[in-house]
Amino acid sequence: MAHLEAVRATGDRTSHWSASAPFGKNVEWDAEIVDEAPGEKIAWRSTGDADVPNTGAVRFVPAPDGVSTEVHVVLTYDIPGGSVGKAVAKYLGEEPHQQLDDDLRRLKQVLETGEVVRSDGAPWGKKARKEFPQRPAQPLSDAELEKGADA
Amino acid sequence: MRANTWAGRNKVKVRDVPDPKILNKRDAIVRITSTAICGSDLHLVNGYVPTMQDGDVMGHEFMGEVIEVGSAVPAEKLRVGDRVVVPFPIACGACGACTAQLYSCCENSNPNAGIAEKMFGHPVAGIFGYSHLTGGFAGGQAQYARVPFADVGPLKIESDLTDEQVLFLSDILPTGYMGAEMCDIQSSDVVAVWGAGPVGQFAMDSARVLGAAKVIAIDKEPYRLQMAERAGHIPVNFEEVDVRSRLLELTGGRGPDKCIDAVGLEATHGSAHIAAYDHLKQAVRSESDRPHALRQAIMSCRSGGVVSVIGVYGGLVDKFPAGAWMNRSLTLRTGQCHVQRYMKPLLQRIERGEIDPTRIITHTLPLDDASRGFDIFKNKQEDCEKVVLKP
Ligand SMILES: [Zn+2]
Ligand SMILES: [Zn+2]
Numbered sequence: 001m002a003h004l005e006a007v008r009a010t011g012d013r014t015s016h017w018s019a020s021a022p023f024g025k026n027v028e029w030d031a032e033i034v035d036e037a038p039g040e041k042i043a044w045r046s047t048g049d050a051d052v053p054n055t056g057a058v059r060f061v062p063a064p065d066g067v068s069t070e071v072h073v074v075l076t077y078d079i080p081g082g083s084v085g086k087a088v089a090k091y092l093g094e095e096p097h098q099q100l101d102d103d104l105r106r107l108k109q110v111l112e113t114g115e116v117v118r119s120d121g122a123p124w125g126k127k128a129r130k131e132f133p134q135r136p137a138q139p140l141s142d143a144e145l146e147k148g149a150d151a
Numbered sequence: 152m153r154a155n156t157w158a159g160r161n162k163v164k165v166r167d168v169p170d171p172k173i174l175n176k177r178d179a180i181v182r183i184t185s186t187a188i189c190g191s192d193l194h195l196v197n198g199y200v201p202t203m204q205d206g207d208v209m210g211h212e213f214m215g216e217v218i219e220v221g222s223a224v225p226a227e228k229l230r231v232g233d234r235v236v237v238p239f240p241i242a243c244g245a246c247g248a249c250t251a252q253l254y255s256c257c258e259n260s261n262p263n264a265g266i267a268e269k270m271f272g273h274p275v276a277g278i279f280g281y282s283h284l285t286g287g288f289a290g291g292q293a294q295y296a297r298v299p300f301a302d303v304g305p306l307k308i309e310s311d312l313t314d315e316q317v318l319f320l321s322d323i324l325p326t327g328y329m330g331a332e333m334c335d336i337q338s339s340d341v342v343a344v345w346g347a348g349p350v351g352q353f354a355m356d357s358a359r360v361l362g363a364a365k366v367i368a369i370d371k372e373p374y375r376l377q378m379a380e381r382a383g384h385i386p387v388n389f390e391e392v393d394v395r396s397r398l399l400e401l402t403g404g405r406g407p408d409k410c411i412d413a414v415g416l417e418a419t420h421g422s423a424h425i426a427a428y429d430h431l432k433q434a435v436r437s438e439s440d441r442p443h444a445l446r447q448a449i450m451s452c453r454s455g456g457v458v459s460v461i462g463v464y465g466g467l468v469d470k471f472p473a474g475a476w477m478n479r480s481l482t483l484r485t486g487q488c489h490v491q492r493y494m495k496p497l498l499q500r501i502e503r504g505e506i507d508p509t510r511i512i513t514h515t516l517p518l519d520d521a522s523r524g525f526d527i528f529k530n531k532q533e534d535c536e537k538v539v540l541k542p
Contacts, residue, residue: 114177
């Protein structure tokens with residue numbers, strides 16, 4: 001999960017999360033697990049005074065081919081700044097829907113290939129915010145490599 | 152290293168860029184010994200494929216020697232020192248598309264899947280040197296290239312075949328072959344191929360290898376038609392005769408059983424008013440492709456026949472003859488080539504002497520002359536059919 005900074009267990013069914021947000025800010029929240037079936041489903045909701053109140057569920061469903069697994073994610077959130085905040089975040093590629101799309105593609109890549117695929121133009125891998133403002137598709141210099149994903 | 156790069160519309164430039172490095176554990180670095188200019192590179196240079204950037208390293212047909220492998224590439228698959236041909240679609244080998252051998256639709260190899268999804272509805276595989284829409288991967292018209300998923304794509308050449316005999320396994324030979332294979336050729340079939348460029352020539356040779364009774368080459372460049380004729384195909388010059396009438400004459404009025412469009416989005420011919428209409432719409436970017444060859448293939452094909460499309464289309468076309476397609480029971484098949492599927496069997500055909508890929512090479516130039524190579528290929532000067540570059 002590219003946008004998650006840290007997850008810390010704070011109890012049996014509770015945890016503390018922090019994630020990156022637009023303008024280099026971090027958002028933090030406490031969450032509790034509200035429903036869980038091992039190998040099938042996990043659901044959570046944020047508690048207390050969350051920066052972005054959210055609830056969600058991840059379900060793992062056998063695909064019709066009998067071999068593959070479908071991952072379904074439902075995420076409900078209340079973004080700060082209302083519709084203006086949402087438009088700005090979307091422009092910057094960091095609206096939670098886009099973050100989720102990035103993260104699901106990366107999860108698929110990691111599960112199926114063992115790595116997040118990088119190219120010379122997109123050395124950070126799939127990232128909505130970096131899709132249009134890309135560097136040229138030529139090998140990275142040592143200095144660019146050192147700067148890492150945000151070069 | 153030196154590399155040929157996109158430098159704006161109608162301009163390529165050889166410049167110094169950093170050497171490639173391993174970015175993923177399944178990468179390899181290849182020192183390139185031979186690379187080629189492909190017809191579809193011209194669509195990039197002419198500005199018809201969006202998302203090119205100044206400095207993008209071009210080229211998707213290349214081969215060379217492995218000089219470094221990532222830690223997750225198994226030694227039995229690839230080692231330093233191996234001689235390899237690299238397929239142009241980058242494929243992970245593990246996703247749903249790769250499992251179905253639809254390598255050019257790989258679901259994992261394009262980091263810019265979001266852009267491709269907007270253009271095409273679903274993402275397509277990453278391709279070397281072929282715009283940011285297909286991943287922003289540096290290409291192979293360079294001294295070195297980074298090859299992702301090196302344990303899946305590259306084909307090891309263990310015999311003493313020359314570079315020229317095997318280089319085109321990277322793209323144009325399998326592309327031409329797939330065009331013929333999609334036709335389900337029967338021994339009585341007459342196959343017509345629009346475009347006698349490199350891919351068209353290989354589609355013709357493949358149609359014959361697969362058993363076609365007659366193969367017809369449609370183009371306007373006399374030197375290209377002569378090249379096809381020397382290989383045993385029947386030339387039709389669309390500037391001298393009406394194509395549909397000539398095809399009917401050659402087939403007892405039925406039309407070709409199978410038709411292959413090896414032209415794609417920059418077709419140059421048409422009935423004057425439709426061609427002018429296409430040019431105008433493309434110039435103002437309200438139609439991204441000029442589908443003249445495709446229209447003519449559909450209109451000429453016999454009822455119940457197959458139209459196989461391997462020419463590259465980028466976006467939207469209009470005046471598509473859906474009526475002819477539907478009412479005359481035509482089958483339309485297409486795809487970017489799933490190269491990985493064809494490399495080994497085609498290598499065997501080359502070894503057995505059934506196909507001679509070297510017959511289309513007209514120019515061999517040093518990499519530093521890439522710009523001249525593009526010019527003569529694009530403008531069909533010096534009877535240029537295929538340019539091989541030597542880094
Ligand atoms: Zn090509
Ligand atoms: Zn794949």
